[in-house]
Amino acid sequence: MPGKRRLEEIPLTAIDLDDHPFAAGLPAEAPGLPASLAAVGMLAPPHLRRKPGGRCQVVAGLKRLLAAQTLGWERIPAFVLEAGRTDFACLLVSLHDNAGCRPLNPWEQAFYADKLALHLTRQELVARLPLLGLPPAPRLLDRLLAAARLPAPWPELVAAGRLALSAAARLAGCPPEAQAAAWPYMGEVLFSRSKQEEFLEWVELLARRQGVNPAEVLKLPEMAACLTDPDLSPAHRAAAVRRQLRALVFPELTRAQAAFQAGLQGLGLAGHPRLSLDPPPAFEGEDFTLTLRFKDPEELAGLLAKLRRLVRQPEFLELSRL
Numbered sequence: 587m588p589g590k591r592r593l594e595e596i597p598l599t600a601i602d603l604d605d606h607p608f609a610a611g612l613p614a615e616a617p618g619l620p621a622s623l624a625a626v627g628m629l630a631p632p633h634l635r636r637k638p639g640g641r642c643q644v645v646a647g648l649k650r651l652l653a654a655q656t657l658g659w660e661r662i663p664a665f666v667l668e669a670g671r672t673d674f675a676c677l678l679v680s681l682h683d684n685a686g687c688r689p690l691n692p693w694e695q696a697f698y699a700d701k702l703a704l705h706l707t708r709q710e711l712v713a714r715l716p717l718l719g720l721p722p723a724p725r726l727l728d729r730l731l732a733a734a735r736l737p738a739p740w741p742e743l744v745a746a747g748r749l750a751l752s753a754a755a756r757l758a759g760c761p762p763e764a765q766a767a768a769w770p771y772m773g774e775v776l777f778s779r780s781k782q783e784e785f786l787e788w789v790e791l792l793a794r795r796q797g798v799n800p801a802e803v804l805k806l807p808e809m810a811a812c813l814t815d816p817d818l819s820p821a822h823r824a825a826a827v828r829r830q831l832r833a834l835v836f837p838e839l840t841r842a843q844a845a846f847q848a849g850l851q852g853l854g855l856a857g858h859p860r861l862s863l864d865p866p867p868a869f870e871g872e873d874f875t876l877t878l879r880f881k882d883p884e885e886l887a888g889l890l891a892k893l894r895r896l897v898r899q900p901e902f903l904e905l906s907r908l
Contacts, residue, residue, distance in 0.1 A: 591633070591666060592665065596634065596642060596664045598654065598655055598660060598662055599660075601662075603644065603648070608645055608646065608677050610698060611649055611684070611694065619650065620653040628654070628663055631647070631662075632664045633665045633680070634664050634665065635668075636666055636667070642666065645667060646679055646683035646684070673704075673705075677702065681717065681718075689719050690719055691746075693733075694745070695718045696730045696731075696754075698718055699727060699731055700734035712727050729755040733754035733755050734758075736757065736758050740773075743773060748779075749779075753772070753785075756783055757772070757786060760786070761800070763801040764789075764799060764804065768789075768800075772785070774820070775824045776821045777827075789804060792831070808830055809827065809830055812830055839868060839869060842865075860879045862875075862876070863876055863877075865908065876893075
């Protein structure tokens with residue numbers, strides 16, 4: 587990288603720890619850093635940029651500086667960059683300081699993509715995504731740039747990998763009220779990553795259908811009740827939320843599924859270990875699927891006899907008409 591840097595002993599009081607425009611990490615990510623510094627010292631000095639007036643801006647190593655402050659250090663070794671070093675050059679220092687020693691987490695990838703977008707064309711930025719540990723895919727860049735707009739506390743979920751990048755990008759496009767209303771569902775309930783975007787898609791679909799803000803859907807009493815049931819674990823609450831939301835988005839399909847399940851129960855086929863009857867997908871079409879499991883001809887004959895009896899019952903006819 588062009589330009590010079592000098593390793594200096596800098597008083598901590600000469601460093602503006604609130605001025606860190608290139609820091610992507612979250613302080614809570616490195617709780618063990620003070621103990622590490624106390625044990626072995628500063629192995630990788632932070633990078634600073636001299637500001638007019640003599641104080642220093644943090645370019646890279648904010649968490650190391652905060653850890654040193656926690657330990658009561660008065661001075662710290664640091665690389666000091668020239669005062670004229672550009673923001674783009676400092677951003678690259680920060681990026682390589684992090685990506686050069688470990689994989690970036692998803693929030694850091696989004697942060698750096700957003701900052702690089704201030705200095706590069708879209709084509710140039712796509713080509714540089716491998717610097718972030720990502721393939722050079724334009725659609726991936728769009729998701730990163732969208733996710734980078736999420737306010738706190740969402741970045742913590744993105745950084746921890748608990749919020750899928752696709753869901754984060756979709757959430758970033760929601761109104762602030764909807765983002766806040768979504769937190770009890772996505773920040774505290776254990777939705778799998780594969781179900782997060784589906785959840786947001788269904789909420790948006792229902793909101794458009796009703797002509798309301800998605801926040802109003804999330805505040806519906808029947809939805810909120812799924813979050814407060816003390817007998818449900820977080821995973822079971824997520825399942826309850828999905829069932830309730832599905833019933834709201836697809837009421838006719840939900841009623842048909844409930845009626846079909848009740849019909850199976852009445853015929854003694856619900857949970858049958860050897861016979862399985864399934865309706866047409868989404869109850870569209872005419873073909874039902876019957877699965878039989880048997881271990882010998884005698885068992886098969888018994889199952890077929892049972893089926894012959896069942897198909898003569900009025901309940902079976904009603905089931906086939908759903």
